Structure formats: structure tokens, C-alpha cells
Amino acid sequence: MNKNTIDNIQIIEIPKIADRRGNLSVIEGNTVPFEFKRVYYLFDVPSGSKRGGHAHIKQQEFLISLSGSFDVILKDGKSKITVTLNRPNQGLLIPTGIWRELENFSSGSVCLVLSSGEYKESDYIREYKEFRLFKK
Template identity: 65%
Template sequence: MTIKKSVSDCELISIPKIPDTRGNLSVIENNLIPFEVKRVYYLYDVPAGAERGGHAHIEQNELLIALSGSFDVILNDGQTVKTVTLNKPYEGLLITEGIWRELKNFSSGSVCLVLASEIFMEEDYIRNFDSFLMAKNQ
């Protein structure tokens, strides 16, 4: 298994925002992201100082959105490290397969929505950073 993606393959995607005096509305439709959504999950009530992520995927792509609050996503391709702060519910971070990600610095009340290209399969996860680096360098 060789993983050749880089952090430059990850990008911020603008989600349409429909302003209204009664509250804003944002819509995610199939043509907005480059994959079919097969799983949706969200992180919330993350304790102060806790971290999430700490893995890479072999095949799965994800779109992360800060529905409420903020958090940092640290992307690592084995060569380059990039930090992206998510704090707008109308902006998502597309993370391709083969990128190590860590989520840190969750603000109080933050909610991270994740749209995933695959159903949960443990064998798609690389949970050890040294194993990730080995896969990148093969």
C-alpha cells in the first residue's frame, strides 16, 4: 500500500449561505463535494484540552464542518504539516485519503460535522503514525 496524496490536495470548500433575518440557511448538495456521502457523524461535548482524530484513511474522503464554535485541524502528509482553523458553518474542509489528521483546540460548545465517502470500516484506518509514514514512503 502506497499513499501519495499531499496536504495540498485538501481544500476549503464554501457552502452556500442563504441569509435571512430569521436565521441563515446553508445547503450541501451532491454537486458540492467530490464524493457520494455514505456516512454522517458529528463530534460534540469535546472536553477542554481533548484531541480527536489521530489517524489517516486509506480510501475514505471526508468533509469537516464546524457547525458551532471552532477547532483546529492539523493535516500531515508525512512531508508537510498544515493547520486549518474551522469556525464557520458555511465552510468545510475536504480531507482526501492518505492524510493524517488531528483535531485540537475545540472551543466550548463546538460541533464538528463529518460527511464521509465510506461506511465505517476499521481496516481503512491507519491509527499508528509510524505505520502511516511507512505507507507514505513505500
């Protein structure tokens, strides 16, 4: 049983250095509360498409909208919230055991994901029914 709820989800400000030449944000070891072992990004997501639709048993993830915007629908088996990501100096921390779906991608949006683990199919829960059983 995983006790994380949507109350454990956090928006984390990423340090921003403002300059007349443009802004710079830096993600270092203390920006995200876990050591990330995998970095990937979603881009050119067709209009109306959805991504995600799963939960992780052990991995945590940190999502950032580098460009454009998208919605992240988060469920803990009892409650549901939607978070819109649209600022490259803000990230969404998703702890283990939280169902996530990404949708409403704007044209040109890029979603960067920092993950606490390398890809392992056995860490994924891909069926919502299975997820509900995992949360009990």
C-alpha cells in the same frame, strides 16, 4: 503508496442563503466532490482533548464546524498545516492518505463529518509510524 499531499486539501464554501430570519446552508450532491455514505458529529469534547489521530486508506472526509471552533492538524508525511474551522458555511475536504488530528475545541463546538464510506476499521491507519510507511 498514496500520493495525496496537503496541497490536495481544500476549503470548500457551502452555499449560504442569507435571510433576516437567519442563515441557511445546504449540502447537496455537488457541494462535496464525493458521495457521502456516513455522517457523524463530535460534540461535548472536553477542554484539552484531542480527536482524530489517524488517516484513511480509501475514505475521504469533509469536516464542518457547525458551532464554535477547532483546529485540524494535517500531515502528509513531509509537510504539516493547521486549519482552524469556525464557520458553518465552510468545510474542509480531506482526501485519502492524509493524517489528521483535531484539537483546541471551543466550548459548545460541534464538528460534522461527511465520509465517503461506511465505518470499516481496516480503512484506518492509527499509528503515525505505520502512516509514514504507507506514504513511502
